[in-house]
Amino acid sequence: MVLSSILEKYQRQPENLIHILLEYQQSKDQNYISEAEVIHISRELNIPESQIYTIMTFYSLFSLTPRGKYIIQVCNDVPCHVQGAADIVEMLEDSLKITMGETTPDGLFTLEYTSCIGCCDKAPAIRIGTEVFGHLTETEISRIITRFRREYDAARE
Numbered sequence: 001m002v003l004s005s006i007l008e009k010y011q012r013q014p015e016n017l018i019h020i021l022l023e024y025q026q027s028k029d030q031n032y033i034s035e036a037e038v039i040h041i042s043r044e045l046n047i048p049e050s051q052i053y054t055i056m057t058f059y060s061l062f063s064l065t066p067r068g069k070y071i072i073q074v075c076n077d078v079p080c081h082v083q084g085a086a087d088i089v090e091m092l093e094d095s096l097k098i099t100m101g102e103t104t105p106d107g108l109f110t111l112e113y114t115s116c117i118g119c120c121d122k123a124p125a126i127r128i129g130t131e132v133f134g135h136l137t138e139t140e141i142s143r144i145i146t147r148f149r150r151e152y153d154a155a156r157e
């Protein structure tokens with residue numbers, strides 16, 4: 001969805017800033033909001049750019065630099081760490097052939113760490129977009145990655 005329609009949807013209300021940023025970022029293949037777009041949004045909502053930067057730097061969901069279409073966030077808080085988050089990272093790195101913090105050459109996946117995603121009973125857990133996956137195994141990771149690749153391909157047909 002283009003920025004103008006998202007701004008329209010939220011009636012250019014500054015109190016909807018987080019929703020606007022999130023929806024716009026998710027609509028972009030590279031999953032980020034550029035500095036030029038921050039300036040544009042600040043003008044459209046009539047708020048200071050600093051207010052937008054404060055939100056974008058506070059929440060790990062946001063990025064000012066290009067990332068993959070799907071951000072795979074691996075929880076590395078204590079319960080997940082104890083339950084093998086490091087093994088999950090290794091499996092993801094092997095499967096995607098990238099290291100933590102990198103994006104796959106096709107621009108589809110980025111690997112990032114995150115703090116607790118509220119799913120400690122399913123540790124080790126990861127989050128992709130708004131979905132959380134727990135009790136992960138190598139097979140499950142492979143299934144999740146295949147699913148997202150298929151969804152992406154299907155959306156482009």
Ligand code: FES
Nearest residue numbers: 075080116119120
């Ligand atoms: S510590 Fe990982 S989901 Fe809570």
